[in-house]
Amino acid sequence: MVCSLAIALVLSSPNLAKAESREQAVDRLTDILFYRVNPQLNNRKLQAGDREYSNQWRRLREAIDPRVKSVQEVCFRPAPGDTGWEFTVINGETYEQTYDILADTIFYSRHPQRTGQQIPKSDRIGISEWSAIRREMYISNCGL
Template identity: 30%
Template sequence: MNYLILGLIAAPLFSSSAIAQPITHPAAVPVQVAVSQAPEKAIDELTDFIFYNLYPGLNRRKIRSDERQYIKEWAAIKKVVSQDSLVYQDVCGRNSTNYEWLLSKYDGQGPGRDASALSSPVLDKVADAIFYTRHPELVYRRIQPSEMRLASEWSGIRRAISSLHPCY
């Protein structure tokens, strides 16, 4: 009798539709998983990580409701991070069980793992989002070579959010 109950419970698991479309946990897949599957918490944590690299003096304190510019910049960072910038993968590529949501592209490492080579298109987009949030009057137009102050400001933002992969 117990076998019959177990058989009735297990039967839907082995239906033809279940076999045709197996369900796998993202950790079982050693390749990148679409950002659309990223939990909101992971997106918020990476947004916080980038934001507080930009503003280390805030000491990770909560942004107050009257700090509108901080709110705008945090939201701009989150928009970039949540669009196409996260992967769920083995953190250090050692086929371990340590999977996390990470940025899809980090700054490149030069000789000796030097962080001087800023090469992440994701972090470039984040820097753009922050910069143009500060300068909405520019309407996302390119900075002209003669606009040295603006170019310097963008470069400062980009350096502040520079990030190496956690395994380097």
């Protein structure tokens, strides 16, 4: 009985669990945002026929990838044993600009014919879609 309890404690301990690789963290963060902006998928795994969704996921991952850094690099005053990966800004962007870029990534992957064009103020449907995407764009950082 004691042995079973000790094994259960070891297996459930976050410090002893297998650490997440950077690639796994990028995939996890991509999944979080992808499924937030595509709730109709109900977190189901993408299938071979989901070409548009797969393209959207891939483009989002490409945008997120350079923004995933080590906790030690990103977080202010990380604890001595803190390890793992966090989402952050790059190239002097603000978080607002970063989330705008990610919303653009999703919007223009849905509408590739509009890539490079700003959404006209008269396009209420396009503005509404972009705004809905942008509202879902948030990943907590450094436990905040």
